[in-house]
Amino acid sequence: MSDTIDITSLISRVFTSPFITTYLPQALLVNYAASHTSSGSIARWTCFFAMVGLYLTQVYRHIYLNSPISDTWVASACGGMGFWNCVTFFDRLIGRGWDYEHYYPKGKSPSGETQYKGSRKEFANEAIASPRGVGTWWEVKGVPAEWSSKMSREWFCVSRGLMVVPFWILYNMLVDTIYSEPYRQKSFHLGIHETWVRELEVRAMTTFNFFTRLYLAMNLFVLAGTIIGCLFDGDSFKTAKPLYGNIQDAYSLRRFWGSFWHQNLRSGLEGTSNFVVHRILRLPHRGLVQRYAKVFWSFALSGLFHVANDLALCIPIRETGAMSFFLLQACGFVLEDGVQALWRKFFGKPNMIFARVIGYSWTAIYLSITAAQWIYPANRYLTKEGTYLTWSCIYPVFVDTRM
Structure with a gap:
């Protein structure tokens, strides 16, 4: 019975x-x-x-x-x-x-x-099912080239399969790190540490840990899906493209989000921003107003999406910082564009090496300062065991554990 x-x-x-x-x-x-x-x-x-x-x-x-x-x-x-x-x-x-x-x-x-x-x-x-439109007439901008069109199916599965285990191990090692001292505090407001240098250090390490874990996890899903796809369609891997761009291109906020970070949301953000800005607000197709209206709409919609993620953890609306984080990225775009325009006006085109060093530093510092309000609330509601990438983590999506 x-x-x-x-x-x-x-x-x-x-x-x-x-x-x-x-x-x-x-x-x-x-x-x-x-x-x-x-x-x-x-x-x-x-x-x-x-x-x-x-x-x-x-x-x-x-x-x-x-x-x-x-x-x-x-x-x-x-x-x-x-x-x-x-x-x-x-x-x-x-x-x-x-x-x-x-x-x-x-x-x-x-x-x-x-x-x-x-x-x-x-x-x-x-x-509908293609988030980036890979290989279609509407493929979004910034999608990297395919992994290899000349590689055999067997070698592709072996070479990409060998990446899965170290990615998985490194992801779980990063989980252990972020739940150890000094990164496991329950409150992460400005001034929690004795000096601003220590504050920025902890925020930088926490931000780096978070984005690296997300990069590894998303790549694990894409690699696993591509390898499984080879079993049903032997030639599918020849047009398979990485989810992320080249980290070397992430020397500005705009390039970090547009050229390096994954493209799965880009089509929906661009499509709805065009609809809102041009068909509802009736703004012209040229000019700074429509340009930044699209930027702010895109990041606001991305913020709502990540608020939805927080709601799934039952994080109260007053505590989630997802919306403010993504709107601050739009503000960063405006600041970044303004500084670049002033520099070109008074000093001309900068040296490429100098520009990249400053750009990488600016991007890393800005993300470290602003990301805390998005990352830390979730850290308070996620358990260490639930952050590991295991079957027990995926299980609740398919079997209701709330009953």
Whole structure:
């Protein structure tokens, strides 16, 4: 009898998991809307509001029922998935108005037509499931070149597979470091340390640790997915591209976010910013006003996405610093552009080596000062065990551990 009860309980917890209650229904809705509805149709808008309703149900559970997905890093990252699915839907299917019959803009289709030539399923996969549009006419800027088009499948799987283990070990070593002294304080306001030098040192190490862990974790997911893809499509790796750019290009805030950091959010940020700035605010397509309006909108939307991640941990709205951190990045863009413009006006074009040294230092210091308000609140709610990248970290997404 106990075995039957355990199995019944497990089935119940699977069917109440975030994957079943939110992410899978959203995926089905967005794929149906992309494949079988036309731009501006009632059916498409109905699907969109249904997706928003599913996400708001999840938010209600987090905020009003004080029910986090779990205290794990992966669960936190998945917390914003429902929000970003709504953004992707709005961007591609409402803002841009893509549908099966009207997809290619003038001059982008090899045959000069607008209709997608593949199947409806292939169209939905290209338009919705591809965050960066790799290999498509709308591929976002800054995507790195493919890993190798001349490498054999076997050597690709071996060489990339050998990267997985050291990445995983290094990630978990960094988790051990950040939960040791002096980085595990429960409060991280300015002035907690005896000198500003010590303050900046701790903030710099914490920021470096966080971004490095995120870099390693995201690369692990991409590498694993690419290797698994080779089993089903032997040539898929030939066009597979890294998720991050070259760290050598990150010698300014703009280049850090635009050229180096991952591109998965870029299409949605650019698409919705164009919609808001040009179609709602009716700003012209040229000029500083529209330029920085897009920058601030993009970072505000990115802030909302990361607030959604924090909500999955049940971090109170008054404590999450995600929105302020990302808006400060937009302010950093303005400051950076202004200083560069003044320098060119009075001193001309700077020496490249000098510019890069100053640029790397500026970027590292600015991120170290501003990132604390985003990183530290989550550190107070994430457990050390939940921050490790293990199956127990991913498990709560598919099996409801809150029951």
